Amino acid sequence: MLGGCGGGGEAAMPPSAASPSTPSRIVRSPAATPGCQVTARLIPSCGAWWGIAPEISADRGPRAALARAERRMQRRADIVHLYHHGPELFPTAEEIALARDPVRPRLLFVNWKPSLRHTWADIAAGAIDRRIDRLAAHLRRTFPERFFLTIHHEPESDVAARPGSGKTAEDYAAMYRHVVMRLRQAGVKSAVTVMTYMGTPTWAAKPWFERLYPGDDVVDWVAIDPYVDKRVRDFDGLINRKHTNLPNWPGFYRWMQWRFPGKPIMIAEWGVFERHGSPALKERFYSSVRAQIRHYPQLKALIYFDSRRAPRGDTRFDTTRRGGRAFSDLARDPYFALTSLPSPTPSPTRRLS
Template identity: 20%
Template sequence: MKLETQFPARDGRFPIDNKDGACKMTRGVVALLAVLASLGSSAAGQVPVPANGCYHSAFTPNYQAGGAYGHDDFEALAQKKIAIEMFYTGWPANRTPDFPKTQCDAIVQKDAIPHVTWEPWVNGYPFPLDGIISGTYDSYIIGYANAVKSWAKPLFIRVGHEMNGDWYPWGGKNNGGGTLGGFGDPAKADGPERFIASFRRVRRLFDSVGVTNVSWIWCPNNGSAPAEPWNQPENFYPGDDVVDWIGLDGYNWGTSQTWSGWVSFYDTFKDIYSKFTSLSKPMMIGEFASAEVGGDKGKWIRDAYLFNKLIFPRVKAITWFNINKETDWRINSTGSALSGYQAAISDPYYLSDIVTTTVENESGELPGGFRVDEAYPNPFNGSVIIPFVAPRGRQVQIQIMDVLGQEITSAAMQGQGAISYYRWDGTGAPGRSVASGLYLAIFRTPTVTNTKKLLYIK
């Protein structure tokens, strides 16, 4: 999706002046005063990652201005409870710690988990994020961290989201961009390096006061602005040791803007999702929605939640952005949109409550050294490849079946003790192309069965 600088950020804010001549750069290291405690239950530690399913989540502004709907209104429209509620809060100009306890309490009273999108509207010199890196905001961050620790309930914090865009003061473009040699490693772009340094400083300051109840989200946008090599989202990744969840943001703007066109959910997220599947982190759609104009929004919504379930299994929470702003993002922008949302989210795969058990193994490894990886591309309209690993000499029976249980085709392959590939071209015996739809690829050994879902689109 092409992004332009002229539209405002998702929460309606615009960049601020980044000049603060009084802020002197330093390169001090924050001393850790306490070791991060071991994670406990959801009552005292982080939000559990569901082994099966995906949390139903939404941004539901608690006011009516601009056609927004609050928590209760949204659930009534959706006909389903949300497990996570996202909202925005900015760093104040007076640098007084302002953890939104009242709003978090209200969300917990609704039996949901708060997701705080914490926006660093900061001043620094010569770039905004220098204010964080230099330590100017340390007392504010530590005060906020102590308030979070005292609150003592699990929550998400998403700090500095969409950093690969140019519409926020914390974005790489506004913090040195692709310039080399002005900060950190002279071989790396200064903008991403400043973001990484600021993210890590915030996280380490929380760690230093013993905060253990935050699940930290690092969340790039699906498209980068500017779309230059230095500004690709992977260049902003601050490290496994400071990230708990990987968030992904993206929107179908339809034809609501002069620069936009209709884009499917799959095309919105496929590239950025694939960039980070190698990391051992759960993923979250941090915010997403569809415009009404330019296509069938109800169908887009139904397809979105179906594709998320079938194609993006690492996504463990998905957050609808429910407001009428640049365009009407609401689930009830029309009756067909609302019925589409209600139908999509009625799937029990989308969880209304926080689980009590968590994912223990996301590698796909099965007993006996047998593993079936994700199919690609999926959805497909030519052929699809499914990688698998089986012990050398182990017989693997493969069936392609439709959702009615009828066999389309079958094959037998021998395990190689390394990765092997099964390819299906969307045909059945005797070589006739199948109809568009959902199919099952079933891999069997004498002791294990594993099934992958395939979506064929002509």
Template identity: 30%
Template sequence: MRFTATRAIAAVLAVLLCGYVFVVEPRLERESARRRQAAIDAALPPTTGVTGGEGRARRPLFPARGEAFVGIMTNAGVQDLTDAARFTRDTGHRPQVYQFAQDWAHDRFDAGRFDDVARRGMMPLLAWEPWDHREEAEEEELRGEQPDYRLSRIAAGDFDAYLRSWARGIAALDYPVGIRFAHEMNGYWYPWCEQSNGNRPGDYARAWRHVHRVFERAGATNAVWVWSPNVHYTNATSFERLYPGDDYVDWVGLSGYYGTAGKENYQSFDRLFSDSEARLRRITAKPLVITEVGATDVAGRKAEWITEMFRSLPRHPGVIGVIWYEAVREIDWRVGTSPESTAAFAAAVSDSRYTTPWSPDSEPRLRR
């Protein structure tokens, strides 16, 4: 084979490419990871170890009476706390609760992920989703169709080995962990909704109780069970039909946004949540957490909406916490979409009512 200039250049390029792929790129990735971790540590420095205070006579109530926590949920979840660090830098507020999603098809229990959240002064809140989120259909009418995850299979014990692995893992943690199992069940868009996936009336409550019992048998008394429908809407399944009972629930929750389909026109926090809160109070007096909330800035009214939300919260004494959806999903819900919305959030959340710290020693408040 003749050695030509073209082949010489190709050989040199091949060597350079290999050098980049196997030497330079890994170094760049490690340096990027180091810088990202340094930024997280600067904004969210570890505040404590993760050993609970079992020997203490009294444990601090979280949140304290008359106060409420403000947490967040991000796209990256427990894989990367960069968004949580940015939120803290922008608003001056360390979230007291960090919500993250895990699905049953791909996620396995990892104590290290929970510990990383807890040691940064944030209570882990697991949004636990019985489905394969990567197989979510694009067609609206098929979004909730995954027969492998039908509610009757959960209640029948088909997933018990998986459930036990999580129950034992959470039981071994020395701090409380929120479990928001199969949320927004009153809709149609998830396989665990009774309106989809061949599920039948009563299946949801049966599945919930079964999962709860698995955790009880594993000794996971540190689990805080969060039953969390979407705000009520026309054609939604009634709360009454889906509620598993006070013996199986610690906190109730609601998801609601200003800016989703059908709610594009300005709707205040009170207008979004008051009717659903009243419906909940007909069936339970459990503490209420707004488990997902966000506002669009399309009309330039996000800062106004945020200010109104915090002004309204004291009028809802049963609400013990709010979790802002600090993520982009179809709409950019993040606080920092404008300097005005960031400033509005920072000013409002600085009120002492929202500064109750969380620590592994905290005792979750189970009464309003």
């Protein structure tokens, strides 16, 4: 069984997921929910953000990729997921233009691996402090708007548990803390931080799993990156996947409810792999998301990973006509109708018009 909030010792099983509520009436054209608010940490008080990592591996810039993806899904994205690593400065001018589009502004979600050469322990010890400071100066100068930031997402598969490896779970937590605190000390107040797990239950059984978490003071949101394969039948099966060798594992959403009761949950990446012989798979799955999403009120953002060449297959949402239609219906569901974004330096809450 997993340890408690401090990462040590035995703990009671997390409670079950919230009881399903009755879905509200489904309509095709979204309109902002009256009275809905968004906090300075970008948490909507009702519904959820709709986002996409657009046309990954299509060899297009983010502007062209997002424009095509938005036409395909027949709505704008609230969040656009972007990937950077090493010394790259972000957001780029093209990414800033997406955020500041006067007609369709978006929130940026930057996925940053600070170094592909240094270990986590090296980074925590200050090996790339000049790089972090340079990024901080760039952010202060060019982009005061709120944005999501995750640091070295999905660390589970990169852990080397042996002492001295520089890549233990403790090293990861120290690295994450160091980067966030260094950015804050350099004057970056706009980054809303996200801790992104793989969302695969086998990793939860590792003795070091709980020790990956960097701490509540440096994490604003928690996230998972689950994908639909032959073992997953519907949305609940995606976010609360069981494992035959882990009889006590409650599923990631339920675990996060228990482990992080005060934090919003994000699906930072999700996708449905193409399955030969099952042409209706994507249509059925997107319909299940639409039917079940209201059962999970702590889930405040869904970001689809749209790629012809994802690591394990094709996750494009419109490989079939009916699948594309079901995805568009999901994207335009009123639950994702948050059509206004917070100002660059928001007050504690702001009403969405």
